[in-house]
Amino acid sequence: MPRIRLLPETVASQVAAGEVIERPASVVKELVENSIDAGAGKIDVLVRRGGSSFIRVIDDGCGMDRDDALLSLERHATSKIRSTADLEAIATLGFRGEALPSIASVSRFRLTTREQDAIAGTEIIVNGGKIDIVRDGGEAPGMQVEVRSLFYNLPARRKFLRSENTESRNIEHQLQLQAIGHPGIAFTFARDDRLIYQLPITANLIERIRDLYGTQLLDQLFPIAGPDKSRIQIRGMIGRAGVSRQTRAQQLIFVNGRAIESPLVSNAVREGYHTALMKGQYPVTFLFLDLDPAAVDVNVHPAKREVRFRDPNDVREAIVRSIQETLERGRSEWQKKFHAPPVAGVADPGRVTHTAPEKQVADLTLRPTQTFPEESQGQLGAALGELGRAQPPRDVVGQALRLPAACTDSASDALALQRRAEQSASQKFQIIGVLNKLYVLMENADGLVLVDQHAAHERILFEELRRRMEEQGVPSQKLLIAQTFDLSPRDADWIERNLSILQKMGIGIESFGPNTFKVDSLPSFLNVSDAPQFMRKVIDDLKSASTGSSPLRLGEEMIAKTVCRHAVKANDPLRYAEVEKLIHDLLECDLPYCCPHGRPTMIQISLTELEKKFGRRI
Numbered sequence: 001m002p003r004i005r006l007l008p009e010t011v012a013s014q015v016a017a018g019e020v021i022e023r024p025a026s027v028v029k030e031l032v033e034n035s036i037d038a039g040a041g042k043i044d045v046l047v048r049r050g051g052s053s054f055i056r057v058i059d060d061g062c063g064m065d066r067d068d069a070l071l072s073l074e075r076h077a078t079s080k081i082r083s084t085a086d087l088e089a090i091a092t093l094g095f096r097g098e099a100l101p102s103i104a105s106v107s108r109f110r111l112t113t114r115e116q117d118a119i120a121g122t123e124i125i126v127n128g129g130k131i132d133i134v135r136d137g138g139e140a141p142g143m144q145v146e147v148r149s150l151f152y153n154l155p156a157r158r159k160f161l162r163s164e165n166t167e168s169r170n171i172e173h174q175l176q177l178q179a180i181g182h183p184g185i186a187f188t189f190a191r192d193d194r195l196i197y198q199l200p201i202t203a204n205l206i207e208r209i210r211d212l213y214g215t216q217l218l219d220q221l222f223p224i225a226g227p228d229k230s231r232i233q234i235r236g237m238i239g240r241a242g243v244s245r246q247t248r249a250q251q252l253i254f255v256n257g258r259a260i261e262s263p264l265v266s267n268a269v270r271e272g273y274h275t276a277l278m279k280g281q282y283p284v285t286f287l288f289l290d291l292d293p294a295a296v297d298v299n300v301h302p303a304k305r306e307v308r309f310r311d312p313n314d315v316r317e318a319i320v321r322s323i324q325e326t327l328e329r330g331r332s333e334w335q336k337k338f339h340a341p342p343v344a345g346v347a348d349p350g351r352v353t354h355t356a357p358e359k360q361v362a363d364l365t366l367r368p369t370q371t372f373p374e375e376s377q378g379q380l381g382a383a384l385g386e387l388g389r390a391q392p393p394r395d396v397v398g399q400a401l402r403l404p405a406a407c408t409d410s411a412s413d414a415l416a417l418q419r420r421a422e423q424s425a426s427q428k429f430q431i432i433g434v435l436n437k438l439y440v441l442m443e444n445a446d447g448l449v450l451v452d453q454h455a456a457h458e459r460i461l462f463e464e465l466r467r468r469m470e471e472q473g474v475p476s477q478k479l480l481i482a483q484t485f486d487l488s489p490r491d492a493d494w495i496e497r498n499l500s501i502l503q504k505m506g507i508g509i510e511s512f513g514p515n516t517f518k519v520d521s522l523p524s525f526l527n528v529s530d531a532p533q534f535m536r537k538v539i540d541d542l543k544s545a546s547t548g549s550s551p552l553r554l555g556e557e558m559i560a561k562t563v564c565r566h567a568v569k570a571n572d573p574l575r576y577a578e579v580e581k582l583i584h585d586l587l588e589c590d591l592p593y594c595c596p597h598g599r600p601t602m603i604q605i606s607l608t609e610l611e612k613k614f615g616r617r618i
């Protein structure tokens with residue numbers, strides 16, 4: 001007796017729908033994508049009760065005549081591709097001819113549509129996949145789809161719906177993706193008959209981001225510096241170094257206008273940010289990749305959420321490079337802020353020092369009568385000193401670091417004042433003082449800047465070590481007794497592969513028999529008593545971080561992981577000259593605004609914000 005049977009058409013549709021329509025947000029996604037493909041200039045979305053009771057999408061696109069409208073409800077009926085060749089270079093969002101029949105098979109479905117110049121339109125009502133009514137309709141040109149009682153005929157799936165709020169949030173997220181991806185289309189979104197947003201047609205992404213998320217977010221973003229001559233165009237906006245979120249919700253990625261999720265792209269973004277991102281945090285990205293449609297396969301995921309790249313390495317590298325360049329360019333933006341003249345009658349900090357009464361200058365210093373022990377002259381300086389750095393004085397402040405400790409009384413006060421006068425001509429920020437022995441307070445044109453001295457030191461030391469690693473390798477110090485240690489075969493293999501970078505990092509390590517290694521020197525800035533234990537920790541730390549990253553990255557990772565312990569700790573008091581040097585060195589860094597672990601080094605509090613807080617401005 002035969003056991004195999006062909007499924008009836010309705011059941012087959014419901015099975016197919018299971019893949020395409022997972023939840024109310026999938027319905028919204030498919031309908032809005034259809035509207036976009038139809039060339040709509042305006043799309044209105046209304047949902048009730050998280051979309052499970054009602055979803056309506058109205059567009060002013062090209063619409064359909066009656067025959068096409070009927071055909072659009074058949075499975076595999078599409079106007080977007082015709083042949084296998086078309087499948088290889090898809091330029092539309094839809095292409096499978098599955099969405100409408102899938103939605104119609106799991107809901108009470110009503111479609112009305114009219115072509116732009118047609119006199120009459122068509123109305124079709126489908127219940128659970130069965131066409132019940134087809135008649136003339138008088139709606140405006142375009143298309144209107146209403147989806148009621150989603151999954152009413154699939155109780156199992158209905159049970160899996162989350163709370164109304166969660167489903168609504170998913171829908172809203174879906175719409176935000178579409179709205180960001182298509183600034184040239186106007187969108188409205190209403191939830192339970194309350195208008196959530198109304199986005200006018202805009203000329204560009206920046207305006208759309210402003211309309212959707214507000215200027216506060218926009219202020220934290222930089223436009224992406226895309227690669228010049230590349231087959232991959234990269235554009236969009238990304239969060240400044242140090243700007244991050246706890247979830248992926250604001251990590252938006254588009255490939256040829258299609259919002260996608262892609263571990264490859266996310267990892268490349270993360271690698272681009274590298275030390276500019278806090279562990280466990282996600283960057284904010286509005287990242288648009290445009291490439292030849294033939295170089296991307298969009299037909300790999302049932303809900304078209306993922307894509308496959310023909311040259312994944314090219315894509316990865318282009319993204320990493322763009323992100324790095326963007327973040328580094330952001331540096332000059334920051335520096336500009338420090339070079340702008342301060343406000344409120346204080347035209348130029350350089351001039352202030354020359355012309356303002358002495359008293360004012362003295363008030364700005366950091367309790368100069370306090371004396372500090374020798375060690376407190378910046379562990380950074382000490383750490384770099386250990387590296388054998390015959391540090392040439394980059395400026396007068398640099399020399400101050402080498403003043404003997406005994407000179408910290410009135411003589412050095414006078415010197416400090418003189419130095420300030422000389423130096424302020426080149427550095428146009430003004431240090432106000434240090435709060436809680438940790439935060440340096442500064443004034444710039446925008447208002448108040450707070451610098452975390454510990455984070456700042458980490459950043460400076462990190463960049464210095466990285467430079468040394470790239471140039472001649474980090475100086476190392478011989479251990480009194482070379483030590484051997486055993487590793488698991490996997491860890492041993494990892495070390496073998498990364499020997500040269502470890503050596504550049506100042507770790508004198510070599511193979512000493514199968515799975516055994518010998519260490520005879522370590523970077524001189526480290527203070528490690530148990531070398532084997534240190535090595536095991538380094539391997540553990542780096543192994544997880546290094547999958548797929550370059551040797552240079554690995555080295556950076558290693559510095560970032562070891563630097564922290566050696567930068568000046570919070571509460572280490574610094575002398576005025578040291579603070580000045582710290583700020584100066586920080587501004588010289590490639591990425592001055594966050595530490596190597598992605599925490600911010602400085603926070604700006606604008607005068608406007610202060611005025612608001614003091615009620616001077618509403």
Ligand SMILES: Nc1ncnc2c1ncn2[C@@H]1O[C@H](COP(=O)(O)OP(=O)(O)OP(=O)(O)O)[C@@H](O)[C@H]1O
Pocket residue numbers: 030034035038059061062063064072073077078079080093094095096097098099100101142143
């Ligand atoms: N809003 C609309 N305006 C005009 N035509 C539409 C609209 N929505 C759908 N259509 C037409 O109906 C066809 C079927 O739509 P459907 O969404 O089922 O398939 P698709 O978009 O071609 O592919 P996919 O299943 O990948 O979405 C489309 O190819 C299009 O021609």
Ligand SMILES: [Mg+2]
Pocket residue numbers: 030033034093094095099100
């Ligand atoms: Mg479609």
